Amino acid sequence: MDRTVGLLGGGQLGQMLCEAANPLGVKVVILDAENSPAKQVNAKASHITGSFTDPEKIRELARQCDILTVEIEHVDTHVLEEIAEEGVEIQSADGKITRKKVQVQPNWKTLRTIQDKFLQKEHLTKHGVETAVSQAVESDKSGLERVGKELGFPFMLKARKDAYDGRGNFPVMSAQDIPDALEALKGRGLYAEKWASxxxxxxxxxxxxxxxxxxxxxxxxxxxxxxxxxxxxxxxxxxxxxxxxxxxxxxxxxxxxxxxxxxxxxxxxxxxxxxxxxxxxxxxxxxxxxxxxxxxxxxxxxxxxxxxxxxxxxxxxxxxxxxxxxxxxxxxxxxxxxxxxxxxxxxxxxxxxxxxxxxxxxxxxxxxxxxxxxxxxxxxxxxxxxxxxxxxxxxxxxxxxxxxxxxxxxxxxxxKPASKAELQPLVAVTMGSDSDLPVLKPGLALLETLGVPYFVTITSAHRTPARMTDFAANAASNGFKVIIAAAGGAAHLPGMIAASTALPVIGVPVKGSTLDGMDSLLSIVQMPRGVPVATVAINNSINAALLAARILGSNDVELRQKLEKYAKDMESEVLGKAEKLEGAGWEKY
CATH class of the missing domain: 3.30.470.20 (ATP-grasp fold, B domain)
Known part of the structure; x- marks a missing residue:
């Protein structure tokens, strides 16, 4: 590729851009401080040392390239407009001066619009893009008090330019925060943004x-x-x-x-x-x-x-x-x-x-x-x-x-332990009614013991069919690997979920006030060919949790080892009881 790219800024983004350019054979000339990260990995060109906000240095870079692009948006867009629209002066060996137009990508108009975050929001709103409600503000106490009445507290006070990584933002939780906000952002053009929950x-x-x-x-x-x-x-x-x-x-x-x-x-x-x-x-x-x-x-x-x-x-x-x-x-x-x-x-x-x-x-x-x-x-x-x-x-x-x-x-x-909050739930546990929760609690406790992250919700096959179908259809894309579904009575929930997802579904029949849960058991276990539901005993959420863990354990050595320990502990418990029974006799046991 015979075109040269001029890069304004040589930080880590420029460094990784140069790493991508090398195998493509694209020449990149960098304007930034000496030994900036991008220059450290690019020895194919003679770079320019200086500030990427310096107009003369930008013109010097433009003379050496065909396209200008940016690693950071905080640049002089007026110089870029001049270079793109009128060209940069070039003096030949015989002293003749000509002008060379250089592409600026993205266009200088885009850079200028995005630089001012309030103008950016106005532009996006004009083009039908949903953003948080924003408004320009006067940088004084009465102006911000008026904003508080119009947008409501809390709201976010933001600098219009040169803000990134939270710098240039100040949350105004109440009117008492206004003096501190003005002090923190003094001397800067500001706008207010409605609090986005x-x-x-x-x-x-x-x-x-x-x-x-x-x-x-x-x-x-x-x-x-x-x-x-x-x-x-x-x-x-x-x-x-x-x-x-x-x-x-x-x-x-x-x-x-x-x-x-x-x-x-x-x-x-x-x-x-x-x-x-x-x-x-x-x-x-x-x-x-x-x-x-x-x-x-x-x-x-x-x-x-x-x-x-x-x-x-x-x-x-x-x-x-x-x-x-x-x-x-x-x-x-x-x-x-x-x-x-x-x-x-x-x-x-x-x-x-x-x-x-x-x-x-x-x-x-x-x-x-x-x-x-x-x-x-x-x-x-x-x-x-x-x-x-x-x-x-x-x-x-x-x-x-x-x-x-x-x-x-x-x-x-x-x-609030971060590890649990940040883990992706692997087992989705759902029930037809909150009255089924007591049956599920032992299984949930076991999942906790095994360290299996889970998510619990209610989806009724009869009362909320649309919610149930949406839950099942999106279960895989939401990161779940197994679904446990508990239901009593007609107990259609596990089967309907299994009909709407390719994930393994484990049904827990819940004992109702009539028929001792046999109706639930038969409803879940008697699924038609092609729509399988693994069914455990009535009210046995422990087995449902264990089966879910075993499914996950097929690809998780650590979890499999926990399950082996769980089985070993059960064996030890039974052997201990047998020894006690044999030693004391059944009368004293």
């Missing part, structure tokens, strides 16, 4: 070409201290339909912009399962690092290059698939000392299927200095392998936090 954060990488927009899979993002900590692909606990809705909304938003490139789109899943857009980054994104391993033939960095060169291939349905069934990405943030991350790095190197990416940056507290991506056949397998590294990252965080925050974080951790 969301249950999950998603992100979608979108590739825009001259005639199309393509979406990568939606991913779940977990933030801590306003910085992305973890990325899960696919997201845990939401339906395939909701993931596709996120992709469609992201494509719609990026499709309204100008020029080509890769865009990181951040979204919120609200409590009612509607999706709204948070914001867009006009470049590769932290949430898209996973694509290097999960989409090895088309990472987000390769897509950035091919899209700005306008040679991006097409994909069925305009969706770029992940080739990995399950992927988890963990950011490595600098610790209290420059060597705090060493144990985490060693753990990553020693973990099969884990890919370590270090950025060549000096370690500073909470600075992104690398990331780890782990691919697996199931999300449970990926989580299990990643959890020890997450624990090491948590230890680093605790060390770097100020003492007061450290105490609060420990108290929160003790009150």
């Amino acid at each position: 969301f249950k999950m954060e998603l992100a979608v990488m979108v590739v825009k070409t001259s005639d199309n927009t393509l979406a990568y899979p939606a991913v779940e993002t977990i933030h801590q201290d306003s910085i992305c900590k973890l990325v899960y692909c696919p997201p845990r606990g939401i339906s395939t339909q909701l993931q596709e809705k996120a992709q469609d909304l992201a494509r719609k938003a990026v499709g309204s912009m100008w020029g080509n490139g890769v865009f990181g789109v951040e979204l919120f899943v609200m409590e009612d399962e509607t999706i709204i857009l948070n914001e867009i980054a006009p470049r590769p994104h932290n949430s898209g690092h996973y694509t290097i391993e999960a989409c090895p033939t088309m990472s987000q960095y390769k897509s950035q290059l091919l899209s700005i060169l306008d040679i991006m291939p097409s994909f069925p349905g305009n969706k770029i698939p992940s080739l990995s069934p399950a992927t988890v990405m963990l950011n490595i943030l600098g610790g209290a000392s420059k060597t705090s991350h060493n144990a985490l790095v060693q753990s990553a190197v020693a973990t099969p299927n884990a890919a370590l990416h270090m950025y060549g940056k000096e370690s500073k507290p909470a600075r992104k200095i690398g990331h780890i991506t782990l691919v697996a056949q199931t999300m449970a397998e990926a989580e299990k392998a990643m959890n020890p590294m997450i624990a090491l990252a948590d230890e680093m965080r605790m060390e770097r936090l100020p003492a007061a925050q450290r105490i609060a974080a420990k108290a929160t951790s003790m009150a």
